[in-house]
Amino acid sequence: MKSICVFCGSSDKVDSIYLDAAREMGSVIADSGCQLVYGAGSTGLMGAVAEAVLTGGGEVIGVMPEIFNTPSLSKPEITRYEVVADMHTRKARMHALSDAFIALPGGFGTLDELLETITWAQIGLHAKPIGLLNTGGYYDGLIEFFHKIEEKGFTYEGHNGIYRHAADPAKLLESMNGYLPPEALSKWVDR
Numbered sequence: 001m002k003s004i005c006v007f008c009g010s011s012d013k014v015d016s017i018y019l020d021a022a023r024e025m026g027s028v029i030a031d032s033g034c035q036l037v038y039g040a041g042s043t044g045l046m047g048a049v050a051e052a053v054l055t056g057g058g059e060v061i062g063v064m065p066e067i068f069n070t071p072s073l074s075k076p077e078i079t080r081y082e083v084v085a086d087m088h089t090r091k092a093r094m095h096a097l098s099d100a101f102i103a104l105p106g107g108f109g110t111l112d113e114l115l116e117t118i119t120w121a122q123i124g125l126h127a128k129p130i131g132l133l134n135t136g137g138y139y140d141g142l143i144e145f146f147h148k149i150e151e152k153g154f155t156y157e158g159h160n161g162i163y164r165h166a167a168d169p170a171k172l173l174e175s176m177n178g179y180l181p182p183e184a185l186s187k188w189v190d191r
Helices: 016-031 044-055 087-097 108-122 140-151 169-176 185-190
Strands: 003-007 035-038 060-065 080-084 100-103 130-133 163-166
Touching: 003 016, 003 087, 003 108, 016 035, 016 044, 016 169, 035 044, 035 087, 044 060, 060 087, 080 087, 087 108, 100 108, 100 169, 108 130, 130 169, 163 169
Parallel strands: 003 035, 003 100, 035 060, 060 080, 100 130, 130 163
Antiparallel strands: none
């Protein structure tokens, strides 16, 4: 992994535990020698993770849709700042630039990005590692729901191996290294 895309919340009105975890994730990314790819925001966890990567001497690529390219939301003082037409183009560009994906806590936008990334892996459009930083058990309910989806037969057994999860940023990154897609993924396309 040379570049890691981080999906995360942009709200400033969150508990400091999440901002601290974003900073720690940014430090771990910088220490690993990886480049950060993210949504180019300056607020919330987005701003925290980017600032930590920069402080740690790492490179940051931000991809900002025109609708949010405003002084109060954007962070153009990063290694590379790209402005694209819309949200769909932003997601496609971030995917193209990244070798791996990590979802930090966030809202609907973060879930949209995460679920699209998981779906694309499920149908074979990519074989890149995906991780959930489960700070304070933030993703416990979602992980439980993912297992219910499998239990009820809406995914094949083993599809929950598409993603990794951990509460500690360094352990999450370590578990994502050497990722191989689950063998059961071929059932989705070849049935």
